[in-house]
Amino acid sequence: xxxxxxxxxxxxxxxxxxxxxxxxxxxxxxxxxxxxxxxxxxxxxxxxxxxxxxxxxxxxxxxxxxxxxxxxxxxxxxxxxxxxxxxxxxxxxxxxxxxxxxxxxxxxxxxxxxxxxxxxxxxxxxxxxxxxxxxxxxxxxxxxxxxxxxxxxxxxxxxxxxxxxxxxxxxxxxxxxxxxxxxxxxxxxxxxxxxxxxxxxxxxxxxxxxxxxxxxxxxxxxxxxxxxxxxxxxxxxxxxxxxxxxxxxxxxxxxxxxxxxxxxxxxxxxxxxxxxxxxxxxxxxxxxxxxxxxxxxxxxx
Amino acid sequence: xxxxxxxxxxxxxxxxxxxxxxxxxxxxxxxxxxxxxxxxxxxxxxxxxxxxxxxxxxxxxxxxxxxxxxxxxxxxxxxxxxxxxxxxxxxxxxxxxxxxxxxxxxxxxxxxxxxxxxxxxxxxxxxxxxxxxxxxxxxxxxxxxxxxxxxxxxxxxxxxxxxxxxxxxxxxxxxxxxxxxxxxxxxxxxxxxxxxxxxxxxxxxxxxxxxxxxxxxxxxxxxxxxxxxxxxxxxxxxxxxxxxxxxxxxxxxxxxxxxxxxxxxxxxxxxxxxxxxxxxxxxxxxxxxxxxxxxxxxxxxxxxxxxxxxxxxxxxxxxxxxxxxxxxx
Numbered sequence: 001x002x003x004x005x006x007x008x009x010x011x012x013x014x015x016x017x018x019x020x021x022x023x024x025x026x027x028x029x030x031x032x033x034x035x036x037x038x039x040x041x042x043x044x045x046x047x048x049x050x051x052x053x054x055x056x057x058x059x060x061x062x063x064x065x066x067x068x069x070x071x072x073x074x075x076x077x078x079x080x081x082x083x084x085x086x087x088x089x090x091x092x093x094x095x096x097x098x099x100x101x102x103x104x105x106x107x108x109x110x111x112x113x114x115x116x117x118x119x120x121x122x123x124x125x126x127x128x129x130x131x132x133x134x135x136x137x138x139x140x141x142x143x144x145x146x147x148x149x150x151x152x153x154x155x156x157x158x159x160x161x162x163x164x165x166x167x168x169x170x171x172x173x174x175x176x177x178x179x180x181x182x183x184x185x186x187x188x189x190x191x192x193x194x195x196x197x198x199x200x201x202x203x204x205x206x207x208x209x210x211x212x213x214x215x216x217x218x219x220x221x222x223x224x225x226x227x228x229x230x231x232x233x234x235x236x237x238x239x240x241x242x243x244x245x246x247x248x249x250x251x252x253x254x255x256x257x258x259x260x261x262x263x264x265x266x267x268x269x270x271x272x273x274x275x276x277x278x279x280x281x282x283x284x285x286x287x288x289x290x291x292x293x294x295x296x297x298x299x300x301x
Numbered sequence: 302x303x304x305x306x307x308x309x310x311x312x313x314x315x316x317x318x319x320x321x322x323x324x325x326x327x328x329x330x331x332x333x334x335x336x337x338x339x340x341x342x343x344x345x346x347x348x349x350x351x352x353x354x355x356x357x358x359x360x361x362x363x364x365x366x367x368x369x370x371x372x373x374x375x376x377x378x379x380x381x382x383x384x385x386x387x388x389x390x391x392x393x394x395x396x397x398x399x400x401x402x403x404x405x406x407x408x409x410x411x412x413x414x415x416x417x418x419x420x421x422x423x424x425x426x427x428x429x430x431x432x433x434x435x436x437x438x439x440x441x442x443x444x445x446x447x448x449x450x451x452x453x454x455x456x457x458x459x460x461x462x463x464x465x466x467x468x469x470x471x472x473x474x475x476x477x478x479x480x481x482x483x484x485x486x487x488x489x490x491x492x493x494x495x496x497x498x499x500x501x502x503x504x505x506x507x508x509x510x511x512x513x514x515x516x517x518x519x520x521x522x523x524x525x526x527x528x529x530x531x532x533x534x535x536x537x538x539x540x541x542x543x544x545x546x547x548x549x550x551x552x553x554x555x556x557x558x559x560x561x562x563x564x565x566x567x568x569x570x571x572x573x574x575x576x577x578x579x580x581x582x583x584x585x586x587x588x589x590x591x592x593x594x595x596x597x598x599x600x601x602x603x604x605x606x607x608x609x610x611x612x613x614x615x616x617x618x619x620x621x622x623x624x625x626x627x628x629x630x
Contacts, residue, residue, distance in 0.1 A: 081426060097326075
């Protein structure tokens with residue numbers, strides 16, 4: 001039995017299919033199992049269409065699983081609704097409302113747990129006039145309002161689907177800072193999806209790599225990185241018993257990314273890969289078998 | 302651990318103020334609805350009052366005329382007729398407008414733009430969101446349409462016996478605009494539009510779908526309506542030109558001496574020898590007619606409204622089931 005109290009998110013055999021069962025079954029997500037301890041900043045990484053948005057929508061209770069279960073904050077997504085913040089990729093907002101009205105709506109729809117000051121500050125930091133209508137805002141400004149709405153809810157779990165996609169680098173940096181301080185101050189668990197790995201390195205401490213609708217890799221980023229090695233050496237060197245994620249032979253030179261099992265051959269100059277190398281290695285090779293590192297080791301610690 | 306600086310209400314949980322935002326987001330629709338109801342009500346009062354009086358006076362002038370030249374107010378008569386016809390159509394169009402709005406704006410647009418998901422990720426469950434979205438408009442739609450149908454009935458009956466060309470109670474448009482059927486149809490349109498909006502997830506498609514659905518529901522009502530209450534049968538002597546009994550006719554013909562019903566050859570009264578011979582050869586003894594007399598107006602209206610309300614209830618159930626099936630509620 002795992003201690004589920006400290007988990008922000010937990011999926012077991014989670015699957016979601018779109019379309020008719022008989023005509024064109026398309027599994028957006030299938031057989032997903034992972035655990036995300038509370039208080040982490042988790043990066044959900046994968047190709048476009050890998051199932052990241054589906055996973056976040058399932059966690060937010062906007063979709064129901066076709067099979068398996070997902071639990072958030074120790075309960076089902078419907079019961080956790082009041083404690084979960086969500087910003088979807090499209091950042092939908094009511095175009096006819098002003099920014100101030102949008103935040104007032106947030107206050108009215110989230111009674112008992114609304115932090116008006118936080119919402120107003122995030123909006124003010126973007127030099128936005130609270131009286132301007134949503135329809136007059138640029139994509140990036142809209143993202144800021146959507147984040148203000150989600151953060152003012154003071155959620156225990158914040159789900160962000162491609163939150164930074166249409167922000168300029170300066171705003172991206174600043175809002176990432178807002179998110180990180182939120183996580184640090186209030187212990188909010190943040191789960192954000194992105195296909196820009198560089199954006200996540202340095203701010204996230206947990207990784208959930210999704211490929212072709214399955215969890216390919218899940219765990220603390222440090223653990224995941226040290227469990228893998230980048231090798232380079234003469235071609236033909238046997239790599240067993242290590243699991244080869246990616247290998248390339250150029251002339252007589254072999255470079256490989258492996259998941260370690262046991263001591264590494266020193267003649268292959270083992271080095272710890274960067275997060276980007278690791279993620280790209282997995283994404284480029286969707287055929288590699290599913291590997292999952294247990295997050296509970298750290299959760300228990 | 303969390304929310305140290307938030308003013309946490311430790312009493313029993315406050316419920317989200319959803320209605321206020323429903324009104325704010327659909328303010329243009331709310332004002333339009335109030336405008337439509339006020340304008341049509343005013344027009345119906347004008348129709349049943351001054352227009353009816355003027356037309357009735359003109360008819361009195363006309364009926365007092367002898368064989369020579371006649372001076373009467375023809376304009377008042379046509380003005381009444383035109384106003385009556387347009388207002389009857391206006392009352393009947395209301396359910397279509399409601400369905401189009403429910404499909405296109407109330408639900409379809411929110412599904413298309415993703416703002417429904419925005420609401421569902423606040424502290425509001427999808428079920429509660431839908432319940433507010435259906436209940437509040439249902440009250441306004443029922444009140445508004447009910448008022449219009451009531452005023453239409455009043456305006457129609459004001460002309461009865463005073464204006465020679467008043468539409469009979471059984472005239473198609475008059476029959477439907479005079480009772481609770483438009484109210485029930487508008488509520489069915491609301492539920493049907495919402496369901497289509499949730500399925501189509503696109504504003505324009507749901508608007509068109511809502512209109513088509515209402516047209517279908519109304520056509521079905523028209524087909525079913527005469528069969529929703531037992532008919533009266535009149536038996537008339539062959540001396541007359543045909544069967545008697547004014548109202549909504551279902552079938553008519555001839556009765557044989559054995560009691561069988563046969564088709565009417567439309568010959569006319571047996572005062573004509575030719576027809577008398579024909580009836581004798583057919584062994585016909587009288588005309589018959591299965592029909593709804595005016596006393597069946599309310600039973601027919603109430604039965605048709607009841608059927609529509611059952612349909613509306615089933616559709617409402619279907620919307621909730623679909624939403625529950627799709628989202629975590």
